[in-house]
Amino acid sequence: MSARRRGLRRLTGHVPQPLMIGAGILIFFIVLAVGAPVIAPYDPIYQDISARxxxxxxxxxxGTDNFGRDILSRVIWSTRIDLQIAFLGVIFPFIIGTAAGTIAGYFGGLTDTLFMRLIDIVLAFPFLVLMLAIIAILGPGLASFYIAMALVGWVSYARLVRAQILVLKQSDFAMAAKSLGFSHWRIMFRHLLPNALIGSIVFAMSDAVLVLLNGAAISYLGLGVQPPTAEWGIMVAEGQAFISIAWWIATFPGLAIVLLAFGFSLLADGLGEKLGVRP
Known part of the structure; x- marks a missing residue:
């Protein structure tokens, strides 16, 4: 039985508690994001100076911030941006790293050597420093953040998929596919890759936590989402100056970041436990 079929069979059995709790937290934030126009009591950028x-x-x-904007409404509307950061910040490195790891692991030889040296070059620099350097070159904004994450974050997925492909290409079903004359691309992406993705998918759930925190950090530094758009990292940065007299400005968006990151962590742990993969 292939790894893909074993993974699907595991999904039909008992669901671990961390997986259920993590999925519940993620669904909660998705509902907030989708229903923000209805759920949020105020316009997130409306200023009421009399209520500052x-x-x-x-x-x-x-509470409200120094411009009189409702914090609850801004936290709810920020869910849209931060979920987008978590998902898009993972999917681009996932696609690039998966393709690179599959090609390197399957063909081996010089191709594998070149990919591994490129990975070594990327890993030689601290992750956040390299990402900040790319964003500084491209300019502030979410587009620059996604490009930076794709250029830096793909290496982890490439290493995971490459290791799986190196093992799977020696399996009986891969040898049978070669003997039947299937093309290299068909063997790689139709037979080997689906069986190699389980570990990467679990890692992606865990990686979403890092992406979310990096996105908040970039916005905190003024290089991500730009004001007056509501985003948790920006809200924490704006509330820093008022932490002694208005603790709620930074506290509630900070708690939202922690809760969503906790949800992704539980989802990764539960999915890893369910599929027998260590995240």
Missing amino acids: LAPPSLVHPF
């Missing part, structure tokens, strides 16, 4: 720095109350459950 108002503490949490029935009118403003999470």
Whole structure:
């Protein structure tokens, strides 16, 4: 039985508690993101100077910021941006790294050597420093962040997939496919890759935590999402100056970051436990 079929069979059995809790947290944030226009009580960029720095109350459950903007509404609307950061910041490195790892592992030889040396070059630089350098060259904004994540984050997926392909290409079903005269691309992407993706998918759930935190950090430094757009990292940065007199400005978006990151972590742990893969 192939690794893909074993993985699908495991999914039909008992669901680990971390997987259920993590999925529940993620679904909760997705509902907030989709229903933001209905759920949020105020416009996230509407300014009411008469209500500036108002503490949490029935009118403003999470209080207001220094411009009188409702924190609860801004946290809810920020969910759209931060979920986008988590998903797109993972999917681009996932696609690039998966393709590179598959090609390197399958063909081996000089192709594998060149890919591995390129990986060594990328890993020689600290992750965040290299990412900041790329964003500084391209200019601030989410597009630059996604490009930086794709150029830096693909190496982990490439190494994971390459290791799986090196093992799978020696298996009986791969040898049978070669003996039947199938093309290299068909063997790689139709027979080998589906069986090699399980570990990468589990890692992607865990990697989403790092991407989310990096996205918040980039916005905190002023290189990501630009004001007045509501985003958790920006809100934490704006609340830093008022932390002693208006703790709620930075606290609630910070808690949202922690909760969503916790959800992705539980999802990765539960999925790894379910599929028998260590995240």
